[in-house]
Amino acid sequence: MENRNFLHYIFITLKGMAMGAADVVPGVSGGTIAFISGIYEELITSINNIDLSLLKTLRKEGFKAFWKQVNGNFLLALFLGIGISVISLAKFISWLLENKPILLWSFFFGLVLASIIIVGKAIEKWNLGTMVMLLLGALIAYFITQLPPSENIASLPYLFLSGALAVCAMILPGISGAFILVLLGSYKTILDAVHERDIKIVATVAVGAIFGLLSFAKVLKWMFSHYKNLTLAVLTGFIVGSMSKIWPWKKVLETKIFGEKTIVIKEQNIFPWNYEGDSQLILAVILALTGFSFIFILEKLASKK
DSSP states (O other): OOOOOHHHHHHHHHHHHHHHHHHHSTTOOHHHHHHHTTOHHHHHHHHHTOSTHHHHHHHHHOHHHHHHHTTHHHHHHHHHHHHHHHHHHHHHHHHHHHHOHHHHHHHHHHHHHHHHHHHHHTOOOOOHHHHHHHHHHHHHHHHHHTSOOOOOOOOHHHHHHHHHHHHHHHHSTTSOHHHHHHHHTOHHHHHHHHHTTOHHHHHHHHHHHHHHHHHHHHHHHHHHHHOHHHHHHHHHHHHHHTGGGGOSOEEEEEEEEETTEEEEEEEEEOOGGGOSSOOOHHHHHHHHHHHHHHHHHHHHHHHOO
16 A cells, blocks of 8 residues: 555545545445545455454554554544544535435536546446446446335344445445435434434444445455456446436425435426426536536546655
């Protein structure tokens, strides 16, 4: 791993904060942010280094060698940023989702649109295989985003599985971990458990997430090593397919109440001029352009090593 100074780690923490902010929103993936900020492959490699050989290193060579093998400084800085963001921004982003949905989704729409260009640019060779994989990725993501949410389910084995699947989605660009939890019907249970400090549920989900992260990172690492272009094409497809989920103007067709929370079951994308009420078009366009520009600024910063 690279030699870094303190300022580099500050930037990694800021990238972690951006990832955390994205992960709080059902529909936007922290993996997308990791990818465009230039830390995606290092993140996958570092997670992949977490295995039983670490204990051997710790016993024989001491803590310093152990910390270096796990790329500890990088992971600590990144997860510190994610944690800060989730704790400090969760309430604010929930408020925005409730009160200013068009403006929030417009910003994220611009952000994700620019991500498609950035991730697509990383594909070194376009051919029939990459085109097919891109299309396949887009269809899978679109299909997932159109599924209706499940009823709220609170059994511990199910929550363990939810944690594992959500974290896999979280590190995949395009598919949001929070959205997977909404689909599985665990979103409200987990959100309530965090607010109510229900240690049993939070710990179950966390263990599931760690299990999912460690096993899935190995698959991704192998794919990047052997089929990098095809993997990038599928990831780009995932982001393309998730775009319909974050279109800002929607007509709600059906809702369901989970406890005190109302979750939209069925909705339809509409043009801003067909929107009932204030479409906030000018402000929405400004925010979409801001999100779009933000990604390219982030990429420019990431490419200046």
